[in-house]
Amino acid sequence: MTKKILLSLPKLFGFLFIILAFNSCKKDKTTTPQKPTVNPVTLGLYEYASGVNKRIFLPVTQVGTKAVTYYTVFDTGSSGMTLDADGILPASMITSSGIQVTGDSVVVNGITVTKTTGIISFGDNLSGTKEYGNLAYANITIGDQLGNLSLKRVPFFLYYKIVDNNNNKFPAHSSDVFGVGPGTSYVISQIQSPLQYFETGSNLTGGFKLATLNKSMFSTAGNYVSNLLTIGLTNTDLSSSGFIMHGLSRFNVGGYSPNIPATISYSGKTIAATVLFDTGTPSTTVIEDKLATTAIGNLPANSTVTVTTNQGFVYTYTTTSTSNLTEVQNPANxxxxxxxFSLDFFISNEYLTDYGNHRIGLKNN
Structure with missing residues (x-):
C-alpha cells in the first residue's frame, strides 16, 4: 500500500498543476481592462473680427513631430481638419500638381501622407473655395500654452492649394479649418471631427459644448476667451442642463448630418426649411426660399427673423446694419x-454636439 501511494503522488500533483494552469490561463483571457474615469477638457478660443466678419479660431500647435502655430477656423458646419502642407512637409514634396507620395503612403515628420487625394469645397455657388490635397494621419495638439489637448492618429486633409470660385489662389494657411461637425468628409470618408479622437474613458460621452461667445471680445487683435469649448460630455450635460436635443439623420455619403428641419418666419411669411448653425459662416445668414426672387436680397435693418426647429427650439433676432446680417436667396442661385445661420447665432445661444448618440443640442442664453 505504501508503495502504491508514493507512486500516485506525482500523478496527483501533476493533475492539480494542470487544473491550476488551465484556470489561470482562462482567467487571463477573459479579463477586460477597465477604462479610467476622465474629466472633460475645457479650452479657450480666439475671437477675431474684421469689419462685419467674425471668426473663432482654435490653435493647432503640434502636427506629428512638428511644432507649429496655426490658427484654424473652428467650424460646426464641416467635418474634419484641413491644414496647408506648407511648413509641415518638406518643400520638395509640394508641387503645383500635388503632394509627391511614393507608394501607398510616406511618413514625414511623424505624419503619414497617403496617396488618396481629393478636393474639398467650402461655401456655395456664389462664394466658395476649393482645397486640393491628400488624406493624412498624425498625432496633433490643439490649444496653446493657455490650455491644450493632445489627440492620437487623427485623419485630416493636408492640402497643397486653395482657390476661390474664380480660381484665384490664396496664400498658405489662409483657410485652415477645424471642422467639428458630426459626420464625415463628403470627399474622403475616413476624415471626421478630430474631437472624435478624444478618449472619453468610462464616464463621458464623445462630443463637445460651445458656450455663448463674448460679443465684446471680437476684435482685430484676436482676443483669447477662456472656457468656451468643453470636450467630453457628462450625463448632466445630456440630461438636465437645458439643451433641446435634435436627433440627426444618417446618409450614405457624409454620415450624420448637422442639418435640422425647421420653419423660418421673416417679412410676414413663414417657410419650411432645413437649417445649419455654422460657426464657419463669418457674417451673413442666408435664408433659402425657393419662392424668392433675386430682388429680395439683403433684409433691411430692424427686420425680425424667427427660427423654430422640429423639436421646439425657438430663436428670434433683429437685423442691424453691422450684425445679424441676413439675406434671402433662391436655392437655384x-x-x-x-x-x-452665421456666427452671430452663437453669441446668443449655446451649442452641443453629442457624437455618441448622434444629436445636436441647442439652448437659448
Missing part, C-alpha cells in the same frame, strides 16, 4: 437648399 446658390446651389444649396439649406438656410445657414
Amino acid at each position: 446658390t446651389g444649396d437648399s439649406r438656410t445657414i
Whole structure:
C-alpha cells in the first residue's frame, strides 16, 4: 500500500498543476481592462473680427513631430481638419500638381501622407473655395500654452492649394479649418471631427459644448476667451442642463448630418426649411426660399427673423446694419437648399454636439 501511494503522488500533483494552469490561463483571457474615469477638457478660443466678419479660431500647435502655430477656423458646419502642407512637409514634396507620395503612403515628420487625394469645397455657388490635397494621419495638439489637448492618429486633409470660385489662389494657411461637425468628409470618408479622437474613458460621452461667445471680445487683435469649448460630455450635460436635443439623420455619403428641419418666419411669411448653425459662416445668414426672387436680397435693418426647429427650439433676432446680417436667396442661385445661420447665432445661444448618440443640442442664453 505504501508503495502504491508514493507512486500516485506525482500523478496527483501533476493533475492539480494542470487544473491550476488551465484556470489561470482562462482567467487571463477573459479579463477586460477597465477604462479610467476622465474629466472633460475645457479650452479657450480666439475671437477675431474684421469689419462685419467674425471668426473663432482654435490653435493647432503640434502636427506629428512638428511644432507649429496655426490658427484654424473652428467650424460646426464641416467635418474634419484641413491644414496647408506648407511648413509641415518638406518643400520638395509640394508641387503645383500635388503632394509627391511614393507608394501607398510616406511618413514625414511623424505624419503619414497617403496617396488618396481629393478636393474639398467650402461655401456655395456664389462664394466658395476649393482645397486640393491628400488624406493624412498624425498625432496633433490643439490649444496653446493657455490650455491644450493632445489627440492620437487623427485623419485630416493636408492640402497643397486653395482657390476661390474664380480660381484665384490664396496664400498658405489662409483657410485652415477645424471642422467639428458630426459626420464625415463628403470627399474622403475616413476624415471626421478630430474631437472624435478624444478618449472619453468610462464616464463621458464623445462630443463637445460651445458656450455663448463674448460679443465684446471680437476684435482685430484676436482676443483669447477662456472656457468656451468643453470636450467630453457628462450625463448632466445630456440630461438636465437645458439643451433641446435634435436627433440627426444618417446618409450614405457624409454620415450624420448637422442639418435640422425647421420653419423660418421673416417679412410676414413663414417657410419650411432645413437649417445649419455654422460657426464657419463669418457674417451673413442666408435664408433659402425657393419662392424668392433675386430682388429680395439683403433684409433691411430692424427686420425680425424667427427660427423654430422640429423639436421646439425657438430663436428670434433683429437685423442691424453691422450684425445679424441676413439675406434671402433662391436655392437655384446658390446651389444649396439649406438656410445657414452665421456666427452671430452663437453669441446668443449655446451649442452641443453629442457624437455618441448622434444629436445636436441647442439652448437659448
